[in-house]
Amino acid sequence: MTAVPRPTSEPSPSRSMEQARGGPTVLRIVLGAQLRTLREAAGITREKAGDAIRASHAKISRMELGRVGFKERDIADLLTLYGVLDEAQRDEYLRLARQASSPGWWQQYSDVMSDWFATLIGLEESASLIRSYEVQFVPGLLQTEDYARAVVNLGHPQTPPREIERRVALRMKRQRLLEGPDAPRLWAVLDEAALRRPLGGPRVMRAQIEKLLHAAERSNVTLQVAPFTAGGLAAAGGPITILRFQRIDLPDIVYLEQLTSALYLDKEDDVDNYLTVMDRLCAKAQSPAESLRFLEDLLAQY
Numbered sequence: 001m002t003a004v005p006r007p008t009s010e011p012s013p014s015r016s017m018e019q020a021r022g023g024p025t026v027l028r029i030v031l032g033a034q035l036r037t038l039r040e041a042a043g044i045t046r047e048k049a050g051d052a053i054r055a056s057h058a059k060i061s062r063m064e065l066g067r068v069g070f071k072e073r074d075i076a077d078l079l080t081l082y083g084v085l086d087e088a089q090r091d092e093y094l095r096l097a098r099q100a101s102s103p104g105w106w107q108q109y110s111d112v113m114s115d116w117f118a119t120l121i122g123l124e125e126s127a128s129l130i131r132s133y134e135v136q137f138v139p140g141l142l143q144t145e146d147y148a149r150a151v152v153n154l155g156h157p158q159t160p161p162r163e164i165e166r167r168v169a170l171r172m173k174r175q176r177l178l179e180g181p182d183a184p185r186l187w188a189v190l191d192e193a194a195l196r197r198p199l200g201g202p203r204v205m206r207a208q209i210e211k212l213l214h215a216a217e218r219s220n221v222t223l224q225v226a227p228f229t230a231g232g233l234a235a236a237g238g239p240i241t242i243l244r245f246q247r248i249d250l251p252d253i254v255y256l257e258q259l260t261s262a263l264y265l266d267k268e269d270d271v272d273n274y275l276t277v278m279d280r281l282c283a284k285a286q287s288p289a290e291s292l293r294f295l296e297d298l299l300a301q302y
Helices: 013-019 024-041 046-052 057-064 072-081 087-100 105-112 115-126 145-155 161-178 192-196 202-215 268-284 288-300
Strands: 129-134 185-191 221-226 240-244 253-257 262-265
Touching: 024 057, 024 072, 024 087, 024 115, 046 057, 046 072, 072 087, 105 115, 105 161, 115 161, 115 240, 115 253, 115 262, 129 268, 145 161, 145 202, 185 192, 185 268, 192 221, 202 221, 202 288, 221 268, 221 288, 240 268, 253 268, 262 268
Parallel strands: 129 185, 185 221
Antiparallel strands: 129 240, 240 253, 253 262
């Protein structure tokens, strides 16, 4: 079983708009990277670029990393500074900036969602492949509503019921990502501990295992179970998500969730290390067929 190879197309603003499914988060990253390339090719410092748009070099850095929205006036001024004067090319960049600044569907849940988690949802929307390893819980993209409610209650014990339900609704809507002809491929490794932990009680766990079995029937979902008998695993006990995209100019991104924040890694060495860890996890876990039999046997126990 091997990972999907990277595409080899050349980047351009118009192709960015055509290929980045789900849009604004990835479009910001793509446009930011292209602005950085233009600035460096022109030999202009971040400080000088910041002066051109009446901002700090730190804002230029955030723009180039795709961490903030874009004002068309700022993009136009930067393009002029970088020597991009062709009107058709400028129009492409400005159209990309408008799309990158549009809100995603998940913004309606901003009252119960942190910025770092909103970034994950935006990246998922544009990913072609999502690889994950979960230690404690079933992956959020595969949870039942009742199981999700039990997880949310566990992490937010003092939260009012209305907010709990908003968080659960967000998780359920997020799962629509796996439906439709352009759905990404999900390749998930579940530690046996996540399946043995009886969140919500026997009824909830039975329904959750049934959902995993149904999900595994989809052509775009691959499930593997890492059983206790596999011994020590290379992930050192922490969950890992690796997202891959269709564009060659957008690197794989590793998402590491923490208690109140998350890390996003895109440096080649970091990503390669986690890809190696993920490959080892998949090699030590049960095959997809063996994993289905494991889930069926576990279901029989409920």
